[in-house]
Amino acid sequence: METSSVQDLKTTTPAHDILDLFAERWSPRAFADRPVEPEKIRRMLEAARWTMSSYNEQPWRYVVASRHEDPEAYERLLGCLNEGNQEWAQNAPVLMMSFYKETFSENDQPNRCAPHDVGAASAALTFQATAMDVYVHQMAGIQKDVARETYDVPDDFEPMAGLAVGYLGNPDMLDEGKRTAETSPRSRTSLDAFVFGDGWGDSASFVTE
């Protein structure tokens, strides 16, 4: 299947008018063997940089490795993913791993929103990528202990997620199960399932009208 047809299939028709970026973004497992320009990587990280965060703590940190620029660094980062993710993520020319600082720098108190804020930063990075035809697939499936040891991560930082980054590849490179997922439309629950009004579980009237 042509990559343009896969993109068409993944582009959703939203129930309400939203920016094209949100309708077009999706998480591939097939990536092209084409380097991502370093300037594009910098732009993605710049988008993360300008994300809002609780008390402007900016608790996010990223390790980035490009197979074309530094294959050894790439292999080390690949080794921090779990096996299931390594299988397909090794198609991606660039890997990242996100981390967050668990405490505020100002007073060492716990920062409850740090995981939220690193997620927001990774979302910003991802949508910046979408705007440049670059794709990001985030991964919870990482080996946190391996990441800690590999990068000598300080105690007050926590590994969060892996990110596979690259241009879209042909789904034919995937095994049958993954190819099916890669060529199936995206789905979501409806607004009334998660937007509440009067009480928990009671859909807000303005989303049911």
Ligand SMILES: Cc1cc2nc3c(=O)[nH]c(=O)nc-3n(C[C@H](O)[C@H](O)[C@H](O)COP(=O)(O)O)c2cc1C
């Ligand atoms: C924080 C996070 C963790 C994820 N972990 C994995 C993972 O470990 N392996 C995987 O194949 N996909 C993973 N995904 C991808 C999700 O399964 C995917 O985003 C979801 O099915 C919706 O599909 P879409 O992104 O194409 O819209 C993860 C996504 C996020 C945001």
